[in-house]
Amino acid sequence: MSQEHSVKIHKEPGLSQSSLVLGWGDDVGDLGRRTTDYLNRKLKGQEFAEIEPEYYFPLGGVAVEGDLAQFPESKFYVCPQHELVIFQSDSPAVEWYGFINSVLDVAERHCQVKELYIIGAMVSLDAHTTPRQLLAVVNSAELKDVLSQYELIGDMDYQTPPGERPTLNSFLLWTAKNRNIPGVGLWVPIPFYLAGVEDAQAHKKILSFLNERLDLKIDFSDLDQEIQEQNGKLARARSRFPEIDGYIQKLESNLMLSQEENGELMRRIEDSLRETS
Amino acid sequence: MGIRLYREPQLNNPILVASWPGIGNIGLIAIDTLRVTLEAEEFAEIEPWHFFYPRRVEIRKGVLEYLEFPSSKFYFKTIQGKDFIFFVGEEQPAEGGRVYAQGKKAYQMANLVVDMADRFKCRRIYTSGAAVALTHHTVKPRVWAVPNNERLIQETSGYENTVLMSDIEGRGGQGTITGLNGLLLGVAKKRGFDAMCLMGEIPIYLQGLPLAYPKASRSVLEVLSHSLQIEVSLGRLDELDEKVERGIEEFYQQIPAEIRAQLDRLKHVTYGKPTEPGPITEEEEKKIMEDVEKFFKKGGGAV
Numbered sequence: 001m002s003q004e005h006s007v008k009i010h011k012e013p014g015l016s017q018s019s020l021v022l023g024w025g026d027d028v029g030d031l032g033r034r035t036t037d038y039l040n041r042k043l044k045g046q047e048f049a050e051i052e053p054e055y056y057f058p059l060g061g062v063a064v065e066g067d068l069a070q071f072p073e074s075k076f077y078v079c080p081q082h083e084l085v086i087f088q089s090d091s092p093a094v095e096w097y098g099f100i101n102s103v104l105d106v107a108e109r110h111c112q113v114k115e116l117y118i119i120g121a122m123v124s125l126d127a128h129t130t131p132r133q134l135l136a137v138v139n140s141a142e143l144k145d146v147l148s149q150y151e152l153i154g155d156m157d158y159q160t161p162p163g164e165r166p167t168l169n170s171f172l173l174w175t176a177k178n179r180n181i182p183g184v185g186l187w188v189p190i191p192f193y194l195a196g197v198e199d200a201q202a203h204k205k206i207l208s209f210l211n212e213r214l215d216l217k218i219d220f221s222d223l224d225q226e227i228q229e230q231n232g233k234l235a236r237a238r239s240r241f242p243e244i245d246g247y248i249q250k251l252e253s254n255l256m257l258s259q260e261e262n263g264e265l266m267r268r269i270e271d272s273l274r275e276t277s
Numbered sequence: 278m279g280i281r282l283y284r285e286p287q288l289n290n291p292i293l294v295a296s297w298p299g300i301g302n303i304g305l306i307a308i309d310t311l312r313v314t315l316e317a318e319e320f321a322e323i324e325p326w327h328f329f330y331p332r333r334v335e336i337r338k339g340v341l342e343y344l345e346f347p348s349s350k351f352y353f354k355t356i357q358g359k360d361f362i363f364f365v366g367e368e369q370p371a372e373g374g375r376v377y378a379q380g381k382k383a384y385q386m387a388n389l390v391v392d393m394a395d396r397f398k399c400r401r402i403y404t405s406g407a408a409v410a411l412t413h414h415t416v417k418p419r420v421w422a423v424p425n426n427e428r429l430i431q432e433t434s435g436y437e438n439t440v441l442m443s444d445i446e447g448r449g450g451q452g453t454i455t456g457l458n459g460l461l462l463g464v465a466k467k468r469g470f471d472a473m474c475l476m477g478e479i480p481i482y483l484q485g486l487p488l489a490y491p492k493a494s495r496s497v498l499e500v501l502s503h504s505l506q507i508e509v510s511l512g513r514l515d516e517l518d519e520k521v522e523r524g525i526e527e528f529y530q531q532i533p534a535e536i537r538a539q540l541d542r543l544k545h546v547t548y549g550k551p552t553e554p555g556p557i558t559e560e561e562e563k564k565i566m567e568d569v570e571k572f573f574k575k576g577g578g579a580v
Contacts (some may be wrong), residue, residue: 096330159336166331
């Protein structure tokens with residue numbers, strides 16, 4: 001069940017067989033928002049619908065981030081040339097099932113979506129010099145076969161550990177399955193000391209897959225430049241702070257850091273990446 | 278949003294007995310013990326996804342195989358010529374970090390349970406929960422009975438070890454039953470069903486602990502089986518009670534001696550009508566409560 005009246009369609013997108021890429025605005029490394037922003041910018045996405053926040057967010061005030069008042073947003077964009085729908089949203093705080101169904105209602109009824117791609121990121125204890133991987137969880141064995149030709153890690157076994165709850169991505173994937181919409185949850189592990197800022201390599205990893213799979217023909221030269229700059233900043237931080245270099249070397253050797261070392265590494269790296277070059 | 282009925286049992290004006298988790302899981306343990314002991318058969322459930330966030334996902338070889346939600350199931354049993362429906366909710370549909378359901382979802386769920394009572398023409402509904410009381414864990418818990426209409430008040434006077442809110446000193450017949458175990462009584466009243474909530478007493482100093490309190494569940498079951506006129510073996514509960522009792526005693530011994538001495542006086546509290554003098558004075562009762570609150574505010578209860 002969805003709150004049908006919570007969906008506002010500004011303009012029919014005019015699609016016949018589309019794919020939906022979905023990113024949350026509040027995940028690790030801001031990957032969901034950055035990826036959907038990037039796709040919208042490169043593919044000239046046009047907003048055509050939104051979900052009103054009143055049923056899904058507490059709205060007891062506004063959050064302030066980076067000195068700016070924030071307000072929950074849940075917007076659909078269309079890239080007609082590519083039969084692509086992009087959905088960017090904050091994660092709902094309540095009424096998850098209603099929210100998910102609202103998303104899928106728009107996808108099915110207004111966009112004729114045939115496949116769903118959910119962007120996700122997870123915190124990793126690996127060093128940033130370790131190549132990024134892309135993990136995939138599908139909701140149908142058929143889609144797994146189709147995706148086997150891509151560079152994905154798709155054989156994961158997982159059960160929610162005691163005391164934890166499944167991710168919203170799993171809830172979405174399961175609901176899509178019940179509506180016979182094939183979908184894949186894509187997960188990029190991001191080094192923990194980049195999780196609070198950004199990880200250009202993770203960004204490119206997920207975008208490269210989408211580019212290939214959806215035949216988007218995106219030129220990534222700007223993203224390559226960004227990766228180069230980020231790597232440069234990280235290299236400079238290593239040479240400026242020998243202890244930071246030591247911590248990263250430990251991670252590169254698959255050794256664990258203490259809690260204090262983790263904290264120090266995160267703080268120094270975040271400061272270094274925020275500095276203008 | 279609705280109920281999935283796996284089969285339609287032929288029942289003759291059954292009694293519906295329902296419970297959700299609450300303090301000490303007193304009601305839930307009582308009702309679930311009854312259900313298991315009587316070997317009631319599952320026949321329906323409330324579709325969970327409207328009410329709950331999933332609690333477990335299972336992914337095998339990269340394929341999402343299963344998403345598990347807290348269950349809200351109906352069972353039936355005919356025993357000694359009487360028909361029963363049991364409802365057991367594994368969680369209350371609470372949001373925003375609350376333990377108890379309230380608002381729209383609580384009301385919707387309570388109505389779905391009463392829908393079943395309606396469908397099978399139930400003649401009465403029972404719920405069960407906890408009554409936080411000035412009592413001691415070595416004392417046999419009493420059962421507070423709250424009916425939803427006048428006619429049932431007379432009936433409860435025939436129950437052993439049972440009190441009404443008006444029997445509790447200082448309450449004046451008033452109180453609140455938080456969450457769905459209470460709300461169901463109200464929804465039943467609105468829709469014309471006789472209903473009663475039976476609440477087992479839990480000592481005030483145990484209410485915040487993540488412990489079951491089967492001793493009170495036992496009291497509830499004794500009253501419930503009398504009211505239902507059925508015989509139930511309580512062996513399962515006694516085993517659980519023994520285990521829990523040891524944990525409670527360990528916790529109790531960690532409480533500072535001077536506060537424990539105050540709490541020990543609760544062994545002698547008995548409820549009476551306001552005209553009957555209690556074994557401890559109002560002043561003393563207040564002092565006990567202040568000391569207990571002080572201790573738990575300092576984090577003494579975190580074991």
